[in-house]
Amino acid sequence: MCGALLSSPGSVVLGALNGLFVAGLAHFAIGGTAFAIIMIAEAILLAIRLVSLKRVKSIHEAGGVPAIDTPITLSIIWCSLQGALFFFAIRTGSTPLMVLAAAHCMGLVGPLCARNYAAPRLALLLVGLCVAPFVIGAASTGEPLMLALVFLLPGFLLGALQILAQYRSAMLAALGAELINAQRARHDPLTGLLNRHGLEGVMKDLSRNQVFSLVCFDLDGFKPINDRFGHAAGDRLLCEVGERMRNALEEGQVLARIGGDEFLALLPGQGAEATNARIEAVIAAVSDTPYTVDGKALVQIGVTAGFACYPDDATGIAELHVLADRALYAAKKAGKGFGTRYQPSLAA
Structure with a gap:
């Protein structure tokens, strides 16, 4: 200054x-x-x-x-x-x-x-x-x-x-x-995580020669809990889920909430194999331990993931997000509770 x-x-x-x-x-x-x-x-x-x-x-x-x-x-x-x-x-x-x-x-x-x-x-x-x-x-x-x-x-x-x-x-x-x-x-006001705009800013700062994966997460079973216990309880649950997901990521990996019960994770330097292992860790962190709602009721939340890798699957950030979202949709359609990588056969 x-x-x-x-x-x-x-x-x-x-x-x-x-x-x-x-x-x-x-x-x-x-x-x-x-x-x-x-x-x-x-x-x-x-x-x-x-x-x-x-x-x-x-x-x-x-x-x-x-x-x-x-x-x-x-x-x-x-x-x-x-x-x-x-x-x-x-x-x-x-x-x-x-x-x-x-x-x-x-x-x-x-x-x-x-x-x-x-x-x-x-x-x-x-x-x-x-x-x-x-x-x-x-x-x-x-x-x-x-x-x-x-x-x-x-x-x-x-x-x-x-x-x-x-x-x-x-x-x-x-x-x-x-x-x-x-x-x-740049941040989601509810969870304190990055929002879509903040994550895009981080992605733009990545080197064009750097390998990374983009993972789309979607919660399983959140809507019935939100409807039953109310939006305030649902908001607290989202905050706890976000905290568990963030703790399951490694240093340098970035988590964002892009709306509702949808999350995005940026994993710099991670190829497909390493990304699959990280997704499994996130799913376990979210799903293995029940959540306490309203101080007494225990509820279970699951999570499904889809991801795409840069530069193997896409050469642009926007395209990478679209492909990861398609992989997520395919995983939810196939049974939920796991992660899958985008394949050309999923093209719309």
Whole structure:
């Protein structure tokens, strides 16, 4: 997050142009070497920062995570340079230059807080590097009224902290809500398993050269139990069945509920033989031990499975699902309670 916030070319260029503008006006109006040095340093630093940002962008595009040390260091140097500009501008005694310096200084506070809210101590340091030299320069002019800025500085910094806290709170709330929505979009609200959309996302991340099996599970005898004991009891039963099925899978194997009493399992790296063994383990986990319903009644649930293998049976995810579903239908038609692989003879 810090790397992304410190990588805004637009704000870097605009900030540098404003600094160059103020330093340039001061140099042509007042003269001296201080503003000329600041102008040269501003131009060199801008070039270095743009090169750094280009490198950050290339790392992002390559899927990497850029280091933030260089952007942070360059930001600290730039804010120190702005502080020097404000110090010398305020000491000129020129009212127009003092107003320009004050406007530029105050204009930096909001963007610095907004861009660096994820690192509040860094943001406060950057603000301080800009504001403190301005206040020190004003106090050293000998103008009594300028001393009031010294007493205003603590309140000013507290105000910056308040801005940071508000930015941070609002953005973290937005990120949290986005994460929750993404979680809900990918997971079944009843069992907590992945839903169809979530499973498809996992499957798309698999390598095209990777072997895997897709298994369709359908519960046997669930509907009569659901009708007899009610939907609330049926929901609790589905949750327990889902937990047993998930525990029967190995690490790296993924289970999803796609609706009603239908489940899908993704078994990466599994061929037909290994998939048959895993299906037997799932069927045993679901069927061997009765379930307690309403605290007293014992009921039995069975499960039937059909599966297809990638890339032997299909070369696309959608097609693989269709073939596994056909195998499931054939198994249920043949007697239920077991798993079978798709065969070309099952084609519709």
